[in-house]
Amino acid sequence: MAALRTSSAPVTLPAKRDRSGPHPGTVRAHRYRWVIPWLFLAPALAFFAVFKFWPSIWGVYLSLFHVQPYLGDEWVGFANFSKAFSDPDLRAAVGHTVLDAAVAVAGSMFVGFLLALLLEAPARHVRILRTAVFLPAVTAMVAVAELWHALLFPGRYGAVNSLLGDFGVGPLPFLSSPNSSLATIMLVQIWKHAPYDMVIFIAGLVGIDRQLYESASIDGANAWQRLRAVTLPSLRPVTTIVLILGLIRGLRVFTEIYVLTNGGPGGSTESIVTTVYKTTVTNNDAGYASAISSLLLVATIILTSATLWWRHRRENA
Amino acid sequence: MAHQSAPRSEQRGHGVTTSALGLRLPRRLTARRGGRLAVRVVLYAIVAGIFVVPLWSMFATAFSADAPKLGEVMLWPRGLSTGNMRTAWNLGLGQGLLNSLIIVAFGLLLQISVSAFAAYALARKRFRGASFVLLAILATMMMPEEVIGIPLYLVVGRMHMLDTYPGLILPIVGWALPIYVLTGFMKQIPLELEEAARVDGAGDFRIFRSVIIPLSWPALGTCAVFGFLMIWDQYLLPLLIVHSPKMTTLTLVVTGLQASQEQGEGVRLAAAVVLMVPSILIYLGLQRLFERGLLSGSLKG
Numbered sequence: 001m002a003a004l005r006t007s008s009a010p011v012t013l014p015a016k017r018d019r020s021g022p023h024p025g026t027v028r029a030h031r032y033r034w035v036i037p038w039l040f041l042a043p044a045l046a047f048f049a050v051f052k053f054w055p056s057i058w059g060v061y062l063s064l065f066h067v068q069p070y071l072g073d074e075w076v077g078f079a080n081f082s083k084a085f086s087d088p089d090l091r092a093a094v095g096h097t098v099l100d101a102a103v104a105v106a107g108s109m110f111v112g113f114l115l116a117l118l119l120e121a122p123a124r125h126v127r128i129l130r131t132a133v134f135l136p137a138v139t140a141m142v143a144v145a146e147l148w149h150a151l152l153f154p155g156r157y158g159a160v161n162s163l164l165g166d167f168g169v170g171p172l173p174f175l176s177s178p179n180s181s182l183a184t185i186m187l188v189q190i191w192k193h194a195p196y197d198m199v200i201f202i203a204g205l206v207g208i209d210r211q212l213y214e215s216a217s218i219d220g221a222n223a224w225q226r227l228r229a230v231t232l233p234s235l236r237p238v239t240t241i242v243l244i245l246g247l248i249r250g251l252r253v254f255t256e257i258y259v260l261t262n263g264g265p266g267g268s269t270e271s272i273v274t275t276v277y278k279t280t281v282t283n284n285d286a287g288y289a290s291a292i293s294s295l296l297l298v299a300t301i302i303l304t305s306a307t308l309w310w311r312h313r314r315e316n317a
Numbered sequence: 318m319a320h321q322s323a324p325r326s327e328q329r330g331h332g333v334t335t336s337a338l339g340l341r342l343p344r345r346l347t348a349r350r351g352g353r354l355a356v357r358v359v360l361y362a363i364v365a366g367i368f369v370v371p372l373w374s375m376f377a378t379a380f381s382a383d384a385p386k387l388g389e390v391m392l393w394p395r396g397l398s399t400g401n402m403r404t405a406w407n408l409g410l411g412q413g414l415l416n417s418l419i420i421v422a423f424g425l426l427l428q429i430s431v432s433a434f435a436a437y438a439l440a441r442k443r444f445r446g447a448s449f450v451l452l453a454i455l456a457t458m459m460m461p462e463e464v465i466g467i468p469l470y471l472v473v474g475r476m477h478m479l480d481t482y483p484g485l486i487l488p489i490v491g492w493a494l495p496i497y498v499l500t501g502f503m504k505q506i507p508l509e510l511e512e513a514a515r516v517d518g519a520g521d522f523r524i525f526r527s528v529i530i531p532l533s534w535p536a537l538g539t540c541a542v543f544g545f546l547m548i549w550d551q552y553l554l555p556l557l558i559v560h561s562p563k564m565t566t567l568t569l570v571v572t573g574l575q576a577s578q579e580q581g582e583g584v585r586l587a588a589a590v591v592l593m594v595p596s597i598l599i600y601l602g603l604q605r606l607f608e609r610g611l612l613s614g615s616l617k618g
């Protein structure tokens with residue numbers, strides 16, 4: 001500890017100065033200099049290779065097989081993929097996932113933006129409230145799902161229902177009806193992710209040149225016009241980032257659905273990843289699950305690349 | 318005319334600086350401003366009610382001595398008791414907490430060291446293939462656990478690490494985010510410091526350890542917080558990899574209690590509280606760390 005502290009002090013390492021001298025080993029040192037960055041990169045690249053790239057590639061490979069533990073894998077060509085494209089359950093799951101991703105992302109951004117406008121002020125009590133509002137974003141999704149599972153108890157005595165009852169609404173079935181289950185999950189997701197978007201928007205709002213507001217006010221713009229003409233355009237780059245993160249996050253939705261409804265009732269909330277999980281664990285068909293995963297991977301890559309490319313072009317235009 | 322309006326617009330402009338839309342708390346209360354203030358307070362109350370009260374009710378129900386009725390979640394505990402917590406503890410919560418702490422401690426240590434090494438090369442070295450490495454790291458961002466979960470589970474199985482700590486720790490070590498954060502931060506460290514050390518005969522590892530790392534503490538702290546939350550939230554991976562109760566993690570215990578219907582809401586929420594509290598403590602620590610990091614960054618220029 002003491003050694004660490006002295007070594008972090010301004011850099012003078014007199015002990016070594018004489019030895020390096022007028023560089024006797026320079027030629028050799030230069031020759032192997034190119035190795036040094038790769039030595040530093042090696043651990044990270046090794047972990048990525050084994051736990052990211054290998055599974056990704058192996059997943060594509062496995063999707064060409066009927067995977068059977070103990071019996072050996074059987075080559076089936078593209079059968080898993082043609083099954084995926086004609087599977088009505090998977091199609092429904094893709095529909096739920098895309099709808100969920102779109103609504104939850106848009107909803108989180110909208111609520112997050114409102115929160116940002118409301119809680120942007122630097123006053124102390126606002127900062128405390130802002131800190132408190134951010135708590136759902138850092139709470140583990142499992143805990144959030146557990147909490148809302150309790151709060152959204154479907155009967156009249158459920159916490160949210162009894163509150164709604166005071167206003168003469170309900171009782172609503174929430175997660176227990178196929179008609180409202182997916183919408184309920186979206187609300188829980190918005191509750192968790194909106195504070196996160198709020199922070200991103202606040203960072204964006206702080207970055208806006210205050211003189212723009214000033215000149216807009218001088219020109220007689222009201223609050224709504226200032227919002228439309230100054231705030232929203234200035235936030236567009238930030239919005240793109242939030243959108244990318246949100247959509248990627250949305251396509252791989254698993255935890256909240258698995259904990260809140262386990263895909264039910266009646267498959268009404270089944271998502272792509274819950275389907276993959278059940279295909280593996282319940283149906284023991286890792287080949288088909290890999291095929292679905294590979295398609296999801298390709299979709300994620302295309303979506304992200306397209307967004308990055310689009311943003312790159314915009315910035316350079 | 319122009320003469321007169323100049324100072325007034327100055328004043329208005331000053332008011333605008335406090336908030337994006339120029340909506341701000343008034344210094345002097347007039348009827349109109351009072352109305353605005355009331356609207357603000359009501360909006361604050363609604364926001365707090367939606368985002369904070371549910372979390373609070375979790376604590377209240379978990380520590381209530383009186384068991385909640387069916388479907389009930391309490392706003393205020395009816396008598397304080399740790400009975401729910403003790404029941405949950407006996408049902409594996411303690412084992413889950415211990416395992417999760419082990420996983421997060423080793424996982425975070427590895428994740429940050431590995432990321433710091435990689436960031437040093439990317440930020441401080443110019444070498445052939447750097448753009449390829451950056452592209453590869455970007456690609457891994459599109460391969461989260463949920464997307465590659467099944468083949469990842471099979472890979473872990475092939476390495477005979479199912480139901481072991483390494484099986485739960487090693488897959489989450491490689492993460493693009495800390496590499497990006499640290500690379501960005503290390504790029505800002507002035508080259509003169511490194512050159513001074515090099516003149517003094519320090520090699521790359523020495524420079525990394527004695528110059529770059531001590532200056533990167535704020536960024537390392539940021540990475541530690543994000544890494545903690547990422548590892549702490551893991552659910553699908555333990556769900557696939559853990560088979561025995563001995564290896565169970567906190568998230569698995571919390572959802573496992575939900576499945577065992579005989580336990581009341583209080584016990585289940587007590588487990589969820591244990592899952593939630595460390596993240597919240599870490600986040601409240603992050604805030605200060607963030608501010609300190611920003612401050613030191615701006616001082617160093």
